[in-house]
Amino acid sequence: MMDFDTDVLIVGAGPVGTWLAAELAAAGVGVRLLEARTGRSAWSRGFTVQPRTLELFDTRGLAGPLLAAGQSIGSWHFALGHTRLDFTGLPTRFPSVLLNPQVATEELMERRLTELGGGVTRDCRVTGLRQHPEGVEVRTDSPVGPGQLTARYVVGCDGAHSTVRTAAGIPFSGTETVTTTLTGDVVLDDPPPNGAPILSCEAGVLLTIPLPEGRHLVGVIDHSTMHETPPTPVPFAHLRAAVERVVGSDLGMRDPRRVATVGDAGKLADTYRSGRVLLAGDAAHMHYPMGGQGLNLGVQDAHNLAWRLTAVLRAGADGRVLDDYTSERRPVAAGVLDDVRAQVALVTATGLDGFTLRRRFDALLTEYPALNQDLAARLSQLDVRYGSFDGPDGDDPRLGSRAPDLTFAPVADGSGPHRLFETARPGRFTLLDLTGGSLHADRAIEGAGLAELVATVAVTPAPDANPPMDPALAKSWSTAPAALIRPDGHTVWIGDDLGQAVDTVRSQLF
Numbered sequence: 001m002m003d004f005d006t007d008v009l010i011v012g013a014g015p016v017g018t019w020l021a022a023e024l025a026a027a028g029v030g031v032r033l034l035e036a037r038t039g040r041s042a043w044s045r046g047f048t049v050q051p052r053t054l055e056l057f058d059t060r061g062l063a064g065p066l067l068a069a070g071q072s073i074g075s076w077h078f079a080l081g082h083t084r085l086d087f088t089g090l091p092t093r094f095p096s097v098l099l100n101p102q103v104a105t106e107e108l109m110e111r112r113l114t115e116l117g118g119g120v121t122r123d124c125r126v127t128g129l130r131q132h133p134e135g136v137e138v139r140t141d142s143p144v145g146p147g148q149l150t151a152r153y154v155v156g157c158d159g160a161h162s163t164v165r166t167a168a169g170i171p172f173s174g175t176e177t178v179t180t181t182l183t184g185d186v187v188l189d190d191p192p193p194n195g196a197p198i199l200s201c202e203a204g205v206l207l208t209i210p211l212p213e214g215r216h217l218v219g220v221i222d223h224s225t226m227h228e229t230p231p232t233p234v235p236f237a238h239l240r241a242a243v244e245r246v247v248g249s250d251l252g253m254r255d256p257r258r259v260a261t262v263g264d265a266g267k268l269a270d271t272y273r274s275g276r277v278l279l280a281g282d283a284a285h286m287h288y289p290m291g292g293q294g295l296n297l298g299v300q301d302a303h304n305l306a307w308r309l310t311a312v313l314r315a316g317a318d319g320r321v322l323d324d325y326t327s328e329r330r331p332v333a334a335g336v337l338d339d340v341r342a343q344v345a346l347v348t349a350t351g352l353d354g355f356t357l358r359r360r361f362d363a364l365l366t367e368y369p370a371l372n373q374d375l376a377a378r379l380s381q382l383d384v385r386y387g388s389f390d391g392p393d394g395d396d397p398r399l400g401s402r403a404p405d406l407t408f409a410p411v412a413d414g415s416g417p418h419r420l421f422e423t424a425r426p427g428r429f430t431l432l433d434l435t436g437g438s439l440h441a442d443r444a445i446e447g448a449g450l451a452e453l454v455a456t457v458a459v460t461p462a463p464d465a466n467p468p469m470d471p472a473l474a475k476s477w478s479t480a481p482a483a484l485i486r487p488d489g490h491t492v493w494i495g496d497d498l499g500q501a502v503d504t505v506r507s508q509l510f
Contacts, residue, residue, distance in 0.1 A: 048292025189252025
């Protein structure tokens with residue numbers, strides 16, 4: 001028998017690992033979080049928090065602080081185009097993209113983890129692992145020398161060059177870098193006119209994002225040099241010259257804090273699980289950071305995985321619930337990689353032909369609002385639907401999809417939740433009795449011995465106060481007697497036969 005230092009050992013304390021650790025800690029699972037770096041990086045490669053991720057943060061009371069710290073924008077780009085995708089019509093309470101430096105988002109996550117009694121062990125590098133039938137031995141190296149930790153499960157959140165993925169022997173398939181983008185954290189004395197964040201021309205594309213302290217993040221795709229490999233470290237002169245070649249001016253660029261490169265390699269792990277080792281975030285998928293998808297894709301990996309590990313470790317769920325993690329999340333990542341590759345193809349198309357192609361695509365986004373909305377839903381990650389679920393009348397679009405943040409009528413004494421997202425419990429299903437309690441959902445769950453796995457909530461939907469939804473979906477939710485919602489917010493059953501709800505919980509877990 002192995003003695004375990006923890007239930008789950010997470011390697012990598014970026015946003016994905018930190019969020020996973022916080023979710024597990026909130027559900028009462030023992031967790032250790034290791035990070036090779038001595039401290040959090042001051043450099044933010046990511047800035048974008050998409051609507052679906054904001055919804056997840058809202059279920060944990062973190063959306064407000066994050067929105068207060070960042071800048072909300074009601075539109076977003078596709079392939080750095082001038083015609084923006086309209087997010088204001090998306091069916092969510094957060095119809096916008098939030099721009100916030102990744103380091104600030106990580107700080108918020110780490111504060112939550114600390115409040116839950118967890119923390120990060122820094123300056124501790126994983127050097128290898130060995131799996132056993134009942135757990136995993138992990139070799140480490142730190143300032144005090146080599147060490148070893150044991151855990152029932154290990155999750156690699158340690159980036160595209162994941163040591164955990166390599167040690168577990170999981171193939172990472174895809175394409176290597178062909179196109180290189182130069183980026184820098186700089187001061188611009190002469191920024192683009194009218195605050196234009198994107199400039200596209202025959203010579204390439206320039207992206208500028210305002211940062212605190214009067215600085216800018218600059219990213220430039222210089223068609224004349226994008227296939228070359230710049231020296232390491234990248235000289236500031238390379239960035240300044242590339243910007244000048246693309247837009248005819250260096251924009252008064254000075255005082256660089258960091259200059260780096262971003263490649264367009266795209267890879268996907270063949271599986272997200274090998275025995276007791278699992279992957280999330282960039283360890284499972286990597287791609288060019290077009291559209292701000294990476295952090296969001298990884299955080300949603302963590303949210304999906306956390307309840308599964310909780311079910312196995314605290315409720316004795318069947319191990320196949322961990323296999324379903326791959327079958328659900330890997331196709332989502334594959335879709336993001338496809339979208340990113342399409343965008344890269346647009347921005348790297350050269351000369352007048354490429355410039356014309358980008359202008360034509362911009363025009364299509366204006367001429368066809370449905371296309372604009374479809375791409376907005378994809379980039380916002382609100383359109384994710386898992387599996388094929390059958391309702392009473394066949395395929396029901398509500399099932400497998402994220403549940404909307406329904407508004408409830410107040411009870412007589414003013415107590416009780418006012419919104420669905422306020423009912424979410426880490427690691428627990430939510431059974432909503434939308435009749436106000438006439439179905440007695442609590443009795444059905446207690447009688448089935450599932451009270452530790454399912455929280456029951458008796459509510460009455462508030463008339464005309466639901467969040468933005470497709471009209472057909474809004475009507476269907478208004479007539480739903482009861483709904484079963486997984487811990488990650490996706491609906492898996494709707495009906496009035498609570499015996500079926502109980503069977504659905506058991507089929508998901510055992």
